[in-house]
Amino acid sequence: MLFYLFESLVFCSVVFSILSFFLLISLPIVEKEINFLELENTKVRLQNRLQESELLQLSRQIQPHFMFNTLNVILSLARLKRQENLIEGIERFSMYLRYKYTDKTDLIPFSVELDQIKNYIYIQKLRFGRKLSVDIQVNDTELTAGIPPYTLQILVENAFKHAFGKNTGDKRLSISLERTGNWVELRVADNGSEPLNLQPDHGIGLENIRRRLRLLFDLYTEVSIIKNAARETVVKVVWPYTIVEDEP
Numbered sequence: 001m002l003f004y005l006f007e008s009l010v011f012c013s014v015v016f017s018i019l020s021f022f023l024l025i026s027l028p029i030v031e032k033e034i035n036f037l038e039l040e041n042t043k044v045r046l047q048n049r050l051q052e053s054e055l056l057q058l059s060r061q062i063q064p065h066f067m068f069n070t071l072n073v074i075l076s077l078a079r080l081k082r083q084e085n086l087i088e089g090i091e092r093f094s095m096y097l098r099y100k101y102t103d104k105t106d107l108i109p110f111s112v113e114l115d116q117i118k119n120y121i122y123i124q125k126l127r128f129g130r131k132l133s134v135d136i137q138v139n140d141t142e143l144t145a146g147i148p149p150y151t152l153q154i155l156v157e158n159a160f161k162h163a164f165g166k167n168t169g170d171k172r173l174s175i176s177l178e179r180t181g182n183w184v185e186l187r188v189a190d191n192g193s194e195p196l197n198l199q200p201d202h203g204i205g206l207e208n209i210r211r212r213l214r215l216l217f218d219l220y221t222e223v224s225i226i227k228n229a230a231r232e233t234v235v236k237v238v239w240p241y242t243i244v245e246d247e248p
Contacts, residue, residue: 073127089126092119106216107146109244110177114138117152124160128171137176145177145184146244148212152186154205155235159190183220184241189234206235213239
């Protein structure tokens, strides 16, 4: 009986020694795996910070010509003593500046971006008067669709700078947003006569949007520009549909 007990103790001690040996051998491997995971996590964090920095830089590449045009419009209204238009124009311009220089998330509700564009268009109507007509087609259900900040603004500013800059006749601008399945399709069309991508700044603006969409989404996105049957320039932007609620 004592012999079997002694034999069991010896067996257990041998097994324990073997297990301890393999455990000691495996410790450096486990440590290396942990260090590797820490390096990967650090790498991911750095990539996210770089993306956030690049998104912020891209978001603030807004053309400055609107600033100068607005100041000229305000000066003209003051000279003509059109006080009501002058006050409204200054209020809209201040809201435009406040929107531009406030921090934003990667995606904001389309309603917020649209309100900003309405301020912009109001000032442009003071500038062009009855020669400018704007058609906006957006359903209420699509106003919560998330959009990268300044996307619509870049498209509309491009239309005024490149399409309407030399157009002395009537100026027509249309904006539409439509959800198609899991994607959102934004279209901005104008009747300007400029050839496609004639100005370098025009291409930079569209490339700005392309890069931001690629940084934000791993799914299909699209930025394209064409002339339709009515000879209008149409810019189309497609990105994944995401609901973003406006902050109270």
